Amino acid sequence: MAIHSGTAPQPLQERAEDPAKAYHTPKRGVKWFAGKEWLLFLLFIFPNFFFLFMFTYWPLWENVKLSLQQTDLLAFSGTPKYVGMENYEWLFGNRTFRYVVQNTVIFIVSCVGLTLIFGLSIALLLNERLKLRNGVRALVFAPYLLSGAAIGIVWAYIFDPRFGLLAQILDWFSIPSPHWLDRPAWALPAIIIVYVWKNLGFAVVIFLAGLQGIPKDLYDAAKVDGAGPWWRFKSVTLPMLSPISFFLMVTSVLATFQAFDIQQVMTAGGPAYATTTLVYYVYEQSFGQGANFGRAAAAAIILFLSMLVITAIQMFYTEKKVHYDG
């Protein structure tokens, strides 16, 4: 630093004499900066980490604490009491909560199963050299981006048993329309239909990319071996698609766990809890009538742990696959 004050012109003279040193001067600047690179790193990651900490990690911890406490209805002012695992025990012993868990499992399995089956079928179709296929791809993907709340309302009109679109279509086959959203037996299937309709496009687009990544010679080799279309599908397409199917399955399960807006708009969790899933239950217990913060927090932690287990399974299998390939 001492050089800086009095002898500043000196390096300039050096530079004029020695071209090699002239090249080094800016590099020394880079080096000085490189010494501070950690500072820049921290500065750059700070905003993201700050908000992640404030509104994701810290509240998760707060949620764990809440789930071990009992709060009265005036939770804002009342003093919480530590009750250990009581909230969890209450939930698992509660018939409604078990019904909610059952709904969640049915909802997730049906939605993911149907999305994958239809998604793959449509992707196979769009992988053929047909005219207009790009237009159809764009159309199939569109609902994925549309607001779930708005879509739910549109489908409430479609399901209208007297004047809806579906009533008309069923009428062509002389089938009377069920009262979809008013009957416990029909409400969950109705929500599943809407959810699959809305999210199908994502699976289609991902499957299509996977199909286009399969090398052509594999099919040619199978053809030379005399494999028919079905056999080629079974022995080439399906195995080559398995990593991407697995990825899609896991991301779809995680996304389906979080589904909320469609139910909220169409059935508000009813009738008689028939469409209440875990997320909806957390919402009900947090902000609905008879809210109970402790139980809501416990249900949220159960939701979180379920998702964590599924992610862990994914990582385990992906790891296995990598080892297998290597």
Next chain:
Amino acid sequence: MDRLNAHQKATVGHAFGYVGLLLVTLVIGLPLFWMLSGSLKNLQEIYTFPPEWIPRNPKWSNFREAWESMPFARFYVNSLIITFFGASAQLFCGVLCAYAFAFLHFPAKNWLFLGVLAALMVPPEVVILPNFLFFGNTVRDWFGLEDNWVNTYQAIVLPGAATAFGTFLMRQGFMALPKDVLDAAKVDGAGHLRTMFGIVLPMAKPIVITFAMISMVNKWNDYLWPLVITRTTEMRPITVGVRLLFDAEGNNNWGVIMAGTSFVILPLLVVYLLGQRYIIEGLTAGAMKG
């Protein structure tokens, strides 16, 4: 089938293919068509069975009626504010963080990156209650405020300001850039800010645009958190607002209700038509690498 030659087989296959395309188009397209045709029906046309597919006298006043029965102008303003600030914050946080993880040296960087990715496992739904209590209570104590932040824009936007997905996606995109261009910048003595704005961002433009669009769409569609944290009609975003219209019109006046839902959906369709390529390709790229 055995009697057909290869050419005929292909023709039959194509015919089935087009039937399939038509079926897919109908299944996906009809509900959207139903919304549009419904938004132009008068009550009489709604209450007829079999229904009218295309209303004979399109009733454009449904749109005016929907617009006037709820403060949709206000909903639009709210949604635009939330979308603009929410997506800008995510873009800011995501670009800086992705750049740092892609190009800057730091000890145990990979562990820190895991700290970002782990946030993907904590969906916003899990933490709505503590976040609500934070804006309802804690914020007041911390800053010694008169009032809490429930029913404010900052409370709607702040919890969604960070992004784990965006950091992952853009870091991936940044690291795929050709190394020699970046090295050349370094030799030229370009600082990191200049490298970022002059080289990295222009070159990685597609992936940044992809994320910006996904972020905008997500903010526009966001429902659960704004529903919980807003209290008055004037603060509701359009997704919650259309639900209020649905409640107010009471399951009957479908023409007006469908006009209201099209207020939510039409801006999204415009964004989609403009950026379809970016959105689909970006999501696909993220999935193939992930």
